[in-house]
Amino acid sequence: MEDQQIVDLYWQRDQLAIEHTQKKYGRYLAKVAYHILCDLEDCAESVNDTYMAAWNAMPPHRPQSLCAFLSKLTRRISIDMLRKKQSAKRGGGEYELSLEELNQCLPGGHDPEESVTGRELVKTIEAFLLTLPEKTRNVFIGRYFYMDSVKEVARYCGLSESNAKVILHRARIALSEYLKEEGYL
């Protein structure tokens, strides 16, 4: 089934949408989640949460690329899950809770300004990515959005591993300079 048809099913509130999403992107999303979580159970949970998040987001959202949209959801959910897991490992909720409480006292904690800065940062990074050549951009997104290994990124971008490493190194330097120019660093 085409992506647009699946999106239409979401908009019609038809539960078949989830079934078709699972059929078409289940494995794909599981791989995205696995790269972050490295645990099959968590990975399955993350993918299920992705379906739920997609169901809640559509409507009103109508993604241009369903695959990219679902990837974003899985990535976000998996990272949240990983952070919770890591905080639980560090000795339970109280320590983390106290850290969060103290964090509110720090300048630039959870204030609206920070979220504005966050959105601006996203735009800045998008602008930076658009300055890059297509191949470099793909390598960068493959590595830092999908968190694929350098070897994998090199394979699907048609590069040697060492070439991909060099591209990533130069891209990081370029991003650092770009962020300095924009006043973030």
Added chain:
Amino acid sequence: MNEHQIHDAIGDISEELIDPVARLRQKKRYPAANWVAVAACLCLLLSLPFTWNTFNGTKAESMNTGFAPEANMSDRFDGMLDKTEDSAAEVIVEASVFRAKVLEVDEGCVLVEPLEGEQERLCSDKIYVSFGKLAQTPEIRVGDILQIQYDGMIQETYPAQITGTYAIQIIE
């Protein structure tokens, strides 16, 4: 600003930027091992017309001869054997004559010693030659030199034995 913020911001970039990479990641992979399998399948497919032609040729031949295809294979095999036997027999008929000296005479058979230079001597220096089935046989005595014509088959016992005798002539 820390690395978490940058990382989170990268996670929120627009779908238009992510989509080309998503497509790249979705592309099917064909590792070397798979290519070998594909090449093997191609070879098989390419050889199919030849196999088909051979099979059809066999089938057509069987139709012409009026045999069923199943029977035809064995018939062809038998025919091949027959041909082999025929041609072998032709060779043997020419070669299956030898001269030998009579050592003993029994009822229906003689024990002979192939003369020097005869190929049969390589098999055995003494051979029983039976002639009971022959319509006419000369009166054979010990010491006679015989010319024996046979079917080419020698049983490798000792003394060796020739049962398919066609003719016996006394030379000396």
